[in-house]
Amino acid sequence: MxxxxxxxxxxxxxxxxxxxxxxxxxxxxxxxxxxxxxxxxxxxxxxxxxxxxxxxxxxxxxxxxxxxxxxxxxxxxxxxxxxxxxxxxxxxxxxxxxxxxxxxxxxxxxxxxxxxxxxxxxxxxxxxxxxxxxxxxxxxxxxxxxxxxxxxxxxxxxxxxxxxxxxxxxxxxxxxxxxxxxxxxxxxxxxxxxxxxxxxxxxxxxxxxxxxxxxxxxxxxxxxxxxxxxxxxxxxxxxxxxxxxxxxxxxxxxxxxxxxxxxxxxxxxxxxxxxxxxxxxxxxxxxxxxxxxxxxxxxxxxxxxxxxxxxxxxxxxxxxxxxxxxxxxxxxxxETLRLPLPVGDDTAPIAARVDGTTYALARNSAGLRTVALETRPDCTRLTIVDAGGTHVVDCGRGEWTTGTSSLLGNHDAPVASAGTWSDDSSFLATVYFTETPFAVTVSLDFLGDGREVTVTVDQNVSFEPTRLLHTIGHAL
CATH class of the missing domain: 3.40.710.10 (DD-peptidase/beta-lactamase superfamily)
Incomplete structure (x- = not known):
């Protein structure tokens, strides 16, 4: 100091x-x-x-x-x-x-x-x-x-x-x-x-x-x-x-x-x-x-x-x-300042049904190809595949989980992530890129029996539009 x-x-x-x-x-x-x-x-x-x-x-x-x-x-x-x-x-x-x-x-x-x-x-x-x-x-x-x-x-x-x-x-x-x-x-x-x-x-x-x-x-x-x-x-x-x-x-x-x-x-x-x-x-x-x-x-x-x-x-x-x-x-x-965590429940009725399922996304300008959720003992793993490769984000439950991600660029950057079920059929993840001003929220809204999902990705601030993606995905 x-x-x-x-x-x-x-x-x-x-x-x-x-x-x-x-x-x-x-x-x-x-x-x-x-x-x-x-x-x-x-x-x-x-x-x-x-x-x-x-x-x-x-x-x-x-x-x-x-x-x-x-x-x-x-x-x-x-x-x-x-x-x-x-x-x-x-x-x-x-x-x-x-x-x-x-x-x-x-x-x-x-x-x-x-x-x-x-x-x-x-x-x-x-x-x-x-x-x-x-x-x-x-x-x-x-x-x-x-x-x-x-x-x-x-x-x-x-x-x-x-x-x-x-x-x-x-x-x-x-x-x-x-x-x-x-x-x-x-x-x-x-x-x-x-x-x-x-x-x-x-x-x-x-x-x-x-x-x-x-x-x-x-x-x-x-x-x-x-x-x-x-x-x-x-x-x-x-x-x-x-x-x-x-x-x-x-x-x-x-x-x-x-x-x-x-x-x-x-x-x-x-x-x-x-x-x-x-x-x-x-x-x-x-x-x-x-x-x-x-x-x-x-x-x-x-x-x-x-x-x-x-x-x-x-x-x-x-x-x-x-x-x-x-x-x-x-x-x-x-000493106790904190950005708000996603609000919701640790589980939802549809969580088990969609666990581990990969969804193919409709062609989109963001270049995202597939998305998947996996429930793990200490986090919910969000996996996104795009033209640049596979991006794995471990979302803490009620706490920030740290790691790295290349979701917003060509190289891995430090991130802190958390996620929760915001209602019975929607999972919300927040990912802060902790050496930058940037954060993204990923919302997965599962439809019907979980065979279809609406995926929305937003960025908090940007020189470009902050809505990065809004598209439909279907279970493979």
Whole structure:
């Protein structure tokens, strides 16, 4: 543990207020995976919603951008770059045959501030079929003058990573390790790569909640960690202050209050590193506080609104009187957080009849071919076969059973699963991919005598439709 721990009241925050914050976060669909609140350099509240755990790294999505920005800051400090370097000079081997005037005018600062002149997020065109993503990015039309308008552009963050790798000869993760990760005690970080082995920059970093806290606190303290200047002081300030407008500053949407160097500015004088589906590192400079959230949230603005309503007003300036009763109750609450298990009975009248039966599924866009349930002494085994192979998920009864699954990708990933009979003829399984925001629910609704089943698969959050499958299966 890299932070000292403290009772909330010692740092000017009421334990009762933190409980109300948790109540509000839990008032909607189950979506929060972890929370850590840091005040005056002390962790005053921390919790993980089971089956998520302290030791689990979590996919950060676009919080990764803020780490990419930090790498650029180091490269500038070391004299490898300047903000006004032309992008065409930084990647000369990847240029299109004809360089437009707008492309020629694009500078490093435009990549950092999402003002490249593109009219859409270029990441939508980056894919595994194209090996050289830098060349693809630079070949796209630049319709507006760079610097003229803000358009969120994850492809620009990728290009920052490619530039750092070209100049240093190291992938971004390796470049950051001695400069940032090791000083902050961040070990076992992982970063997704493009087909050419470039860290994707705009997403793909996985670290733990306390790792994110160490990073966020370093910026909150002007780049200092444990009395050492880790991030260059000027970069810690410039990256997190207003660099470009990105909307109506009077609005209630926290995506419209300005942008720094791969950091968002919020209302109330705060700023954040922000990743899709509820990965949030919210810094309160005026209150010397930091809130970390990970999750699987469809609308992160809801969580931000909850923070403004329930946390910001209680970040008092002075130590509060001790409240041992409330502090103990909060501690118990934080130790017993859990995402809801599927609700129902361990058995159903039809369970024995369908046990071990394989059902062939009608042709479907998800590519699933067969499904089967098997009752075992300690779990119910769900077996799904698709074009990628056989996926076996052991669903605990009244508890999460851990394992691995490749159900959502090309490789096995850690999962926690539980299942139950939700009524006399329906089995419901929930599978959390515990190093990601993602969860799937699989519903098997058996018809008549059990020779036919309706199979529905839903995902909690996604950039695509969350209904993955709804089809009929017949017993073989």
């Amino acid at each position: 890299r932070f000292p721990r403290s009772a909330p009241e010692q740092q000017g925050v009421s334990s009762r207020a933190i409980e109300r914050l948790i109540d509000a976060l839990e008032s909607g669909p189950p979506s929060v995976h972890s929370m850590m609140l840091v005040r005056h350099g002390h962790v005053i509240a921390e919790g993980w919603w089971a089956p998520y755990r302290r030791s689990h790294p979590h996919s950060l999505f676009s919080i990764s951008k803020s780490f990419t920005s930090t790498a650029v800051g180091f490269a500038i400090e070391e004299g490898l770059l300047t903000l006004d370097d032309a992008v065409v000079d930084l990647l000369p081997d990847d240029l299109p045959e004809v360089v437009s005037d707008n492309l020629a005018a694009m500078r490093l600062r435009h990549l950092l501030t999402m003002t490249t002149g593109h009219t859409f997020d270029t990441v939508t065109l980056l894919n595994e079929r194209e090996q050289n993503w830098s060349r693809l990015f630079l070949a796209l039309p630049v319709d507006a003058a760079p610097g003229s308008t803000f358009v969120y552009n994850t492809g620009a963050s990728y290009l920052l990573s490619a530039i750092v790798q070209r100049l240093t000869g190291e992938r971004l993760l390796d470049y950051l390790t001695p400069r940032l990760l090791e000083p902050l005690g961040i070990a076992d970080a992982a970063w997704e790569q493009c087909p050419r082995g470039v860290d994707v920059g705009g997403w793909g970093l996985s670290i733990t909640t306390e790792d994110i806290a160490a990073f966020g606190h370093t910026y909150l303290r002007g780049g200092v960690w444990n009395d050492r200047q880790v991030v260059p002081a000027h970069w810690a300030v410039e990256a997190t202050r207003l660099q470009v407008p990105n909307g109506d500053f009077g609005g209630v949407d926290d995506n419209s209050h300005g942008y720094g160097y791969q950091f968002w500015l919020n209302r109330h004088g705060s700023y954040r590193a922000d990743g899709a589906f509820g990965q949030l590192s919210i810094a309160f400079p005026e209150q010397d506080a930091l809130l970390l959230l990970t999750g699987g949230v469809a609308d992160a603005q809801r969580d931000l609104d909850i923070v403004w309503e329930h946390l910001l007003p209680v970040l008092g300036a002075r130590e509060l009187p001790a409240d041992a009763t409330a502090a103990a109750r909060l501690a118990r609450r934080l």
